[in-house]
Amino acid sequence: MYIENLLRKHTADAVEQLYGVCIEQATVTVSEPPKQFTGDFSIVVFPYAKISRKAPPVVGSEIAQYLQQQIPQIANCQVVQGFINVTFIPNFWVDAFNAIAQTPNYGQQSAKNQTIVLEYCGPNTNKALHLGHIRNMLLGYATTQILRFNGYTVHPVCVYNDRGINICKSMLAWQKLGNNETPTDAGLKGDRLVDKYYVLFAELLKPQTEAVMEANPTITDKKAAEKLTPLMREAEEMLLKWEANDPETRQLWAKMNGWVYEGFEQTYQKLGVAFEKNYYESEMYLLGKKLIQEGLDKGVFVQEPDKSVQIDLTDIGLDKKILLRSNGTSVYITQDLGTAMLRHQDFAMNKMIYVVGNEQEYHFKVLFECIKRLGGTFADGLFHLSYGMVELPDGKMKSREGTTVIADDLITQMIDEAAEQTQSLSKIADFTPTEAQQLFETLGLGALKFFILRVNPKKTILFNPKESIDLHGFTAPFIQYTYTRIRSMFRKYGNEVVAPYTSPTDLAPEERELISVIYHYPKTVIEAGNNYDASVLANYAYQVAKIFNKFYNDCPVLNAADPNTQLFRLHLSQTAARIIQSAMQLLGINMPERM
RNA sequence: GCACUCAUAGCUCAACUGGAUAGAGCAUCAGACUACGAAUCUGAAGGCUAGGGGUUCGACUCCCUUUGGGUGCACCA
Numbered sequence A: 001m002y003i004e005n006l007l008r009k010h011t012a013d014a015v016e017q018l019y020g021v022c023i024e025q026a027t028v029t030v031s032e033p034p035k036q037f038t039g040d041f042s043i044v045v046f047p048y049a050k051i052s053r054k055a056p057p058v059v060g061s062e063i064a065q066y067l068q069q070q071i072p073q074i075a076n077c078q079v080v081q082g083f084i085n086v087t088f089i090p091n092f093w094v095d096a097f098n099a100i101a102q103t104p105n106y107g108q109q110s111a112k113n114q115t116i117v118l119e120y121c122g123p124n125t126n127k128a129l130h131l132g133h134i135r136n137m138l139l140g141y142a143t144t145q146i147l148r149f150n151g152y153t154v155h156p157v158c159v160y161n162d163r164g165i166n167i168c169k170s171m172l173a174w175q176k177l178g179n180n181e182t183p184t185d186a187g188l189k190g191d192r193l194v195d196k197y198y199v200l201f202a203e204l205l206k207p208q209t210e211a212v213m214e215a216n217p218t219i220t221d222k223k224a225a226e227k228l229t230p231l232m233r234e235a236e237e238m239l240l241k242w243e244a245n246d247p248e249t250r251q252l253w254a255k256m257n258g259w260v261y262e263g264f265e266q267t268y269q270k271l272g273v274a275f276e277k278n279y280y281e282s283e284m285y286l287l288g289k290k291l292i293q294e295g296l297d298k299g300v301f302v303q304e305p306d307k308s309v310q311i312d313l314t315d316i317g318l319d320k321k322i323l324l325r326s327n328g329t330s331v332y333i334t335q336d337l338g339t340a341m342l343r344h345q346d347f348a349m350n351k352m353i354y355v356v357g358n359e360q361e362y363h364f365k366v367l368f369e370c371i372k373r374l375g376g377t378f379a380d381g382l383f384h385l386s387y388g389m390v391e392l393p394d395g396k397m398k399s400r401e402g403t404t405v406i407a408d409d410l411i412t413q414m415i416d417e418a419a420e421q422t423q424s425l426s427k428i429a430d431f432t433p434t435e436a437q438q439l440f441e442t443l444g445l446g447a448l449k450f451f452i453l454r455v456n457p458k459k460t461i462l463f464n465p466k467e468s469i470d471l472h473g474f475t476a477p478f479i480q481y482t483y484t485r486i487r488s489m490f491r492k493y494g495n496e497v498v499a500p501y502t503s504p505t506d507l508a509p510e511e512r513e514l515i516s517v518i519y520h521y522p523k524t525v526i527e528a529g530n531n532y533d534a535s536v537l538a539n540y541a542y543q544v545a546k547i548f549n550k551f552y553n554d555c556p557v558l559n560a561a562d563p564n565t566q567l568f569r570l571h572l573s574q575t576a577a578r579i580i581q582s583a584m585q586l587l588g589i590n591m592p593e594r595m
Numbered sequence B: 001g002c003a004c005u006c007a008u009a010g011c012u013c014a015a016c017u018g019g020a021u022a023g024a025g026c027a028u029c030a031g032a033c034u035a036c037g038a039a040u041c042u043g044a045a046g047g048c049u050a051g052g053g054g055u056u057c058g059a060c061u062c063c064c065u066u067u068g069g070g071u072g073c074a075c076c077a
Helices: A003-019 A046-052 A056-070 A090-101 A131-149 A165-177 A190-215 A222-227 A230-243 A247-271 A289-298 A332-347 A358-374 A407-425 A433-453 A476-493 A509-519 A521-530 A535-554 A563-586
Strands: A041-044 A074-080 A083-088 A115-119 A153-160 A277-280 A309-312 A320-324 A351-357 A382-387
Touching: A003 A041, A003 A046, A003 A056, A046 A056, A056 A074, A056 A083, A083 A090, A090 A509, A090 A563, A115 A131, A115 A332, A131 A153, A131 A247, A131 A351, A131 A382, A131 A407, A131 A433, A131 A521, A131 A563, A153 A332, A165 A190, A165 A230, A165 A247, A190 A222, A190 A230, A190 A247, A230 A247, A247 A407, A247 A433, A277 A332, A289 A309, A289 A320, A289 A332, A289 A358, A309 A358, A320 A332, A320 A358, A332 A358, A351 A358, A358 A382, A407 A433, A433 A476, A433 A535, A476 A535, A476 A563, A509 A521, A509 A535, A509 A563, A521 A535, A521 A563, A535 A563
Parallel strands: A115 A153, A115 A351, A153 A277, A351 A382
Antiparallel strands: A041 A083, A074 A083, A309 A320
């Protein structure tokens, strides 16, 4: 049992015994005291002052006395205002550490018999992946790992927006200007080539739009003008052809999308993400109509006089929403309804998580409400993992204006940066070129991933491309460096298996602090899982590394004064390395042996 | 116009979900290497938590309000 829970239980008992009032254990606040105070844990007793009608320090003393009687491992309790600061005997921490050191997958939670489908990435197949996708993918991957570590069965899936007017734009531009150019001809990744033609389309469209606006001064809306251009008409015709299964159009579409998928795959591999199943909009855009009928039968949807189908959500503060056009065709949300049901057939999941940017919050509110009213068995398990946009110093990214940060470029840039820094320290002269390259990738990608993941998903990230991502301080390389130091000790020690030690009777403050932070790993894993928040693990990993570095600085390990201390500290270091590696693994960040 | 959301050190982020004197990193200044690896460690400086009200024993956290950013409100995807 976690010691916090033990303290909660006994505190609740104390309140009942002393004041005759029964309180919920869970309501007892147990935390770690600020560093100005001594103590391992602190209990807040203000609430019981009211119950007992006694002053907080009195209540504190009375409860403290009770606790000391019940828990023999308490060395002493200091009462400060309404807080009890509890200090445990060194033996308690040593015992705790012994148990941790012997637990193989420390922090991993037992299987929950719950299945989760987790959707992330969701790119369009007319553009290259950019910084926004990077945040999405890193979050999606980390969340998958974290939930698995929490005992869930997780199926990561990806949905491709592979059809529609935007896809036709790049196809049309390629048809007009491409001269049959292939990725090999252009020396570009497939997705980058298609992206190029998407941008070219916008360039072709611009003068035509201007011409339309000049000829018709009454049209002031740019979008309305675009619709009247010959180029857009052509694109729309192409879309109709696609929908009519025109062989030539379909062939071109398949070819260009094939290039894109090849390109995406390379980026996925670099980032280390993978999906269990892919869904394609082209195969699903007609789905969902059956559900509309079902909804009509159940009376949750309404057919308007113009034949369109709507749902009225004004009773919960949302608007009316169209689910089927008056011409009977489906809209985006219709397809999402269908996809949700399809996924349920595929995986029979209890929960489904969508990793999608916060600009779609309203959409998901509506979607979830629709599923709920349709009576989907998993309706309660739907969750939109909404994350903040990545902004650049001069505002947000606009793909048309060329202010996008392309994922591949950023990755390359980070690896180059890591290579430069590493080489300037000249510690890896004996590495083969392959080993060196692998290390640079571990460091560069680690830095990039950590930079993104350390921020709470909900918050907007500001990314300044001119200032390259730091490799010092609160970064992955800092943590990786800590790890390599520990590995270095073991190379010097000459053995991975360390002889058993005799439990020390006293602990240095740094040793106690290190054990304490390691002790809190499971709690952190659970918190990260419950809140779908990878950033708490990033912060935690940094905390462990930081505390280890202090320990390493102040407490000699291999040069310890006596052999038993050496053994104990080696075990301590080894466990710290294990935790660091485990936590970072959940974030998708690898640890090098040397750097 | 309506709704949602954010605002913490010069900059980038924390704060155990209402607890103690709000913490880290970067940048700045000052220290520690004949090394268990200095990509490290130790200090200093930096804050009326955007402003104002309220609830509470106690508020960065909850409520109201003002200001200032962001996003959404299509028979688009």
